[in-house]
Amino acid sequence: MSSESLTSERILDTAEGVLRRHGIAKTTVVDVARALGVSHGSIYRHFPTxxxxxxxxxxxxxxxxxxxxxxxxxxxxxxxxxxxxxxxxxxxxxxxxxxxxxxxxxxxxxxxxxxxxxxxxxxxxxxxxxxxxxxxxxxxxxxxxxxxxxxxxxxxxxxxxxxxxxxxxxxxxxxxxxxxxxxxxxxxxxxxxxxxxxxxxxxxx
Amino acid sequence: MSSESLTSERILDTAEGVLRRHGIAKTTVVDVARALGVSHGSIYRHFPTxxxxxxxxxxxxxxxxxxxxxxxxxxxxxxxxxxxxxxxxxxxxxxxxxxxxxxxxxxxxxxxxxxxxxxxxxxxxxxxxxxxxxxxxxxxxxxxxxxxxxxxxxxxxxxxxxxxxxxxxxxxxxxxxxxxxxxxxxxxxxxxxxxxxxxxxxxxx
DNA sequence: GTGCTGACAAAAATCAAAATCTGTCATTTG
DNA sequence: CAAATGACAGATTTTGATTTTTGTCAGCAC
Missing domain, CATH: 1.10.357.10 (Tetracycline Repressor, domain 2)
Incomplete structure (x- = not known):
């Protein structure tokens, strides 16, 4: 999980997967962070909003x-x-x-x-x-x-x-x-x- | 108000006006009936739904x-x-x-x-x-x-x-x-x- | 010090209770 | 008796209290 470093690419890959599964309305930043095994704050380091x-x-x-x-x-x-x-x-x-x-x-x-x-x-x-x-x-x-x-x-x-x-x-x-x-x-x-x-x-x- | 008889045409004219003023989401059959000065049941005599x-x-x-x-x-x-x-x-x-x-x-x-x-x-x-x-x-x-x-x-x-x-x-x-x-x-x-x-x-x- | 965390305030989404609306129909009115 | 009414049941919407989410940031860890 935390083996790879957290890159924008990796976030996007994961976000895409979560989006695919949950749909846009039910996908939260916290969900994406959870799927990556990081805190949601980390994501804001790569994407401002x-x-x-x-x-x-x-x-x-x-x-x-x-x-x-x-x-x-x-x-x-x-x-x-x-x-x-x-x-x-x-x-x-x-x-x-x-x-x-x-x-x-x-x-x-x-x-x-x-x-x-x-x-x-x-x-x-x-x-x-x-x-x-x-x-x-x-x-x-x-x-x-x-x-x-x-x-x-x-x-x-x-x-x-x-x-x-x-x-x-x-x-x-x-x-x-x-x-x-x-x-x-x-x-x-x-x-x-x-x-x-x-x-x-x-x-x- | 109740001078003219209630025709489909008259209902449509009024409905159009109400729709224009309130928008589609906020327009109810009751609103249209009220604007016509009739009960909403009367409208169902001219339009099934x-x-x-x-x-x-x-x-x-x-x-x-x-x-x-x-x-x-x-x-x-x-x-x-x-x-x-x-x-x-x-x-x-x-x-x-x-x-x-x-x-x-x-x-x-x-x-x-x-x-x-x-x-x-x-x-x-x-x-x-x-x-x-x-x-x-x-x-x-x-x-x-x-x-x-x-x-x-x-x-x-x-x-x-x-x-x-x-x-x-x-x-x-x-x-x-x-x-x-x-x-x-x-x-x-x-x-x-x-x-x-x-x-x-x-x-x- | 670079990268990440997690507590926090403000904003937004959710939920269940209350109010409103749709469509029906037995009854009233002219 | 044709046309309209209004009370009603079930469905839908509104409301406002509660929970979740967003985005920030001081501080922890490596």
Whole structure:
């Protein structure tokens, strides 16, 4: 128990386990300390408040979502295939999480809800990845966009129903896969065609 | 007070007012009855449960959103202009509601949250309107889509961040207008170009 | 001295008793 | 007799007293 020294990492590992078992509402700092075999005062040496501990747990959870996506963003295959795969991987990861363990997903969702700053950073990271893919697509001559950053944000926004936890209730419904495909195909179509960002050249007449 | 006879309409009008003033949590059937100057038993003559009363209020609220949109859907101008205006009207209506009276908006959101069936019907109505516009666009030769229904659903989904209450917190942020324009432009672009629905003809490659 | 403890005050959560509300229905009213 | 009432049982919410938790910090231990 007291063999290893008490690090932030170790606290986070344990906190995650306790959170997983008890849910967010019933987890206290004292619980986490007890699970570690230390006094709760020690935890405040590593995290100034309980909320900051929650934020850190949320950040790790979000990182586990973002990491596999980063790989896709940094490959150098055809951008359109990577974009589709990136979006599907994101949606699929989220979907699996809810369907596998709704309880735990709800815990993390609540956690993330409160950790506004952490989520903002996460979204920035994801849109940066999208920007990279779209920029690659432009370099490859597959996409034609005025602003890759704006287009990336647009892609992220347009797919919000398939990755934002607020819509998780619908992810189990029968039609979602088809809905997802429609939206992704629209996105591909838009990026491949004229400017995906408010340039002067309006599509259609 | 007791001059008019007690109709469902009159109950709904009053319920809406009480809800507006007290919020959903603090509004009881007794409150509504008191505001009407009748006994609460009378209300159960028109609505079987408190929930059904809530549903009816939610339905009226949603109808007030859908009605102006129906006008746009039934015009016969150029579809792309109507689509853009339809989407902006929807987003703008929602946005005004939150910014004007967040308290009241929250009340209605909670109401709608619970009135699942009512919301489903509302969404069906809206996507039907979109289908009509897109079908018109196809007839006008402006849009090329394999399935107007699927495309309509795609358009609705892709703009979810701008009209779904779960995202209302962001509607006050500075960048949203630009974000909205990007997404709408992408949509126009996709509809104007190749099939907006999973046909065999993939965009790109 | 660095890292941890545990007692403490203030804040928040819990619990059970009391009050209120929902939904029913036999009775009253017009 | 159609429409409304109000007393009632069971469910839910409120209230306020009690317990638990958070976050601090003086001091202990290594």
């Amino acid at each position: 309980k909320v900051s501990l929650h934020d850190a747990v949320a950040a790790r959870w979000l990182a586990r979502v973002a990491d596999p996506l980063a790989d896709i963003a940094h490959e150098d295959g055809p951008a359109d295939e990577r974009l589709r795969r990136w979006l599907r991987t994101l949606a699929e990861a989220k979907r699996r999480k809810v369907l596998d363990d709704p309880e735990l997903f709800h815990t993390y969702h609540t956690l993330a809800e409160q950790a506004r700053g952490v989520v903002d950073e996460h979204v920035r990271e994801l849109t940066d990845q999208l920007t990279r893919i779209i920029r690659d697509g432009a370099a490859q001559g597959r996409y034609r966009v005025a602003s890759p950053e704006a287009a990336a944000r647009g892609v992220f926004d347009a797919t919000v129903r398939f990755h934002h936890p607020a819509h998780s209730r619908e992810w189990g419904h029968p039609g979602v896969d088809a809905d997802f495909d429609v939206v992704v195909t629209m996105i591909q179509s838009a990026l491949a065609a004229s400017g995906a960002e408010g340039g002067e050249r309006e599509s259609g007449v | 408190k929930v059904s009363l809530h549903d009816a209020v939610a339905a009226r609220w949603l109808a007030r959103v859908a009605d102006p949109l129906a006008d746009i859907a039934h015009e016969d101008g150029p579809a792309d202009e109507r689509l853009r205006r339809w989407l902006r009207t929807l987003a703008e209506a929602k946005r005004r509601k939150v910014l004007d009276d967040p308290e009241l908006f929250h009340t209605y959101h909670t109401l709608a949250e619970q009135a699942r069936g009512v919301v489903d019907e509302h969404v069906r109505e809206l996507t039907d309107q979109l289908t009509r516009i897109i079908r018109d666009g196809a007839a006008q030769g402006r849009y090329r889509v394999a399935s107007p229904e699927a495309a309509a659903r795609g358009v609705f989904d892709a703009t979810v961040r701008f009209h779904h209450p779960a995202h209302s917190r962001e509607w006050g942020h500075p960048g949203v207008d630009a974000d909205f324009d990007v997404v709408v432009t992408m949509i126009q672009s996709a509809l104007a170009a190749s099939g907006a629905e999973g046909g065999e003809r993939e965009s790109g490659v």
